[in-house]
Amino acid sequence: MASKGAWWTDIKTAFAFLTRLPVRLPGSPPPLAEAAWAFPLVGLPVGLTGGLVLLLFAWIGLHPLACALLALAAQAWLTGALHEDGLADVADGFGGGADRTAKLHIMRDSRIGTFGVLALVFSVGLRAAALAGYLGLGVAVFALVAAGAASRGVLPMVMFVLPAVRDGGLSKNAGTPKAGDAVAALIIGWALGVAVLVPVLGFEAAAGIWFSSMAAAAFVAWLAKRRIGGQTGDVLGACQQAAEITMLLAVGVVA
Numbered sequence: 089m090a091s092k093g094a095w096w097t098d099i100k101t102a103f104a105f106l107t108r109l110p111v112r113l114p115g116s117p118p119p120l121a122e123a124a125w126a127f128p129l130v131g132l133p134v135g136l137t138g139g140l141v142l143l144l145f146a147w148i149g150l151h152p153l154a155c156a157l158l159a160l161a162a163q164a165w166l167t168g169a170l171h172e173d174g175l176a177d178v179a180d181g182f183g184g185g186a187d188r189t190a191k192l193h194i195m196r197d198s199r200i201g202t203f204g205v206l207a208l209v210f211s212v213g214l215r216a217a218a219l220a221g222y223l224g225l226g227v228a229v230f231a232l233v234a235a236g237a238a239s240r241g242v243l244p245m246v247m248f249v250l251p252a253v254r255d256g257g258l259s260k261n262a263g264t265p266k267a268g269d270a271v272a273a274l275i276i277g278w279a280l281g282v283a284v285l286v287p288v289l290g291f292e293a294a295a296g297i298w299f300s301s302m303a304a305a306a307f308v309a310w311l312a313k314r315r316i317g318g319q320t321g322d323v324l325g326a327c328q329q330a331a332e333i334t335m336l337l338a339v340g341v342v343a
Contacts, residue, residue, distance in 0.1 A: 098123035106130045106240065108168045121247065121263030124270065128241035128277035135236030138163040139229030146225055156219035159232065160212055171332075174325015175211055176204030178312070181322070188316050192253065195322050214333050218340040227288050231339040234284040238298055239331035241277015242305045243324050244270040250309060253318035262321075281335070289342055297338040304334035 097114060101123035104111040107130060142159035146152070164172060177195045183203030185191030194201070222228045247262070248270035265273075278298055285294035305327040312323040 094118075095126075099126045099129060102126035102130050106170065107134065107166055109166070119263045120261075121244075121265045122269070124244035124247060124265040125272040125276065127243050127273050128237040128280055131236030131238070131240040131277075132233060132280065134163055134166055135233035136229075137166055138232045138236075142219065142228055142232070143225055152220040153216060156216040156228070157212070159219065159228075160215055163232075163236075171325040171328040172208055172211065174322040175207050175329040176200050177322040178308075178326040179207035180204040182311070182315050191316055192320075195320065211329055211333060215336050218336040221340050222343055224288075224343075227339065227343045230284050230288050231336055231343075234281040234294075234298075234339075235301070235332045235335040237284070238277045238281030238301055238335060239305070239328045241273045241275075241281070242302055242331055243328060244273040246305065246309045246319055246324060246327050250313055250319040250323075251317070252320065253316050254320055285339070289339070293342045297335055297342065300338045301331040301335035305331040 097118060100111050100113055101118055101120065103109055104113055105120055105123075106127065138159040141162040142155045145155040145158050150158075177197075180197075180201040180203045181191040181193075181195035184201060185194050219228045219231070222231070244265045248265050248267060252262075252264075281298045281301075282291070282294040285297060289297070308323070308327045308330045309319065312319055312326075316323075
């Protein structure tokens with residue numbers, strides 16, 4: 089079992105990679121794959137930040153849709169829009185590339201195309217519409233926190249199951265998590281995502297919502313395996329977005 093100091097270093101490494109917070113790391117931080125188990129923990133403050141921003145602007149009296157968009161903007165700022173960028177690149181690559189080589193080339197291009205723009209519009213639009221349509225502000229806050237944790241908890245499993253398809257790049261340099269760390273991240277994401285939703289939706293509904301979000305991420309991973317033979321950092325971002333969007337929509341259906 090890792091020491092308390094090693095766990096804390098892993099958590100800081102996860103925060104340094106998945107957010108733009110000024111986290112100080114040791115001179116030789118562990119490979120990102122070793123810190124993958126802590127990914128879902130990052131989702132808690134990201135989701136809570138969005139929830140607090142939503143509550144603040146709701147208290148001021150803004151329209152629910154405006155509150156939702158500002159909450160999502162706060163989350164995007166905190167994460168540097170890391171996952172949204174991945175979603176856009178995957179949409180451009182998978183939508184515009186004729187073969188595997190072309191898809192990977194497009195995904196590496198820093199410019200954004202039509203498919204990427206539409207993916208971002210739909211991502212933000214669906215999440216904002218779901219949040220604005222909830223019956224209570226408390227449900228929205230709980231949903232943001234739960235989705236933040238659960239959607240990041242699935243990423244290490246995707247990294248473990250699918251090979252990195254580039255010789256270099258973010259995903260290749262991150263390494264492959266150990267099976268135990270990938271499972272731990274999935275369990276932590278499940279525990280946090282379900283536990284946060286139980287007070288407002290009950291256990292059965294919360295567990296079903298988590299399962300639906302994991303199915304969405306699994307579909308994106310399956311599609312990546314078919315289209316490019318594995319995963320990249322962009323694919324991981326797209327998996328996170330698929331899981332988060334699905335979870336927020338599912339909460340809207342149940343709540």
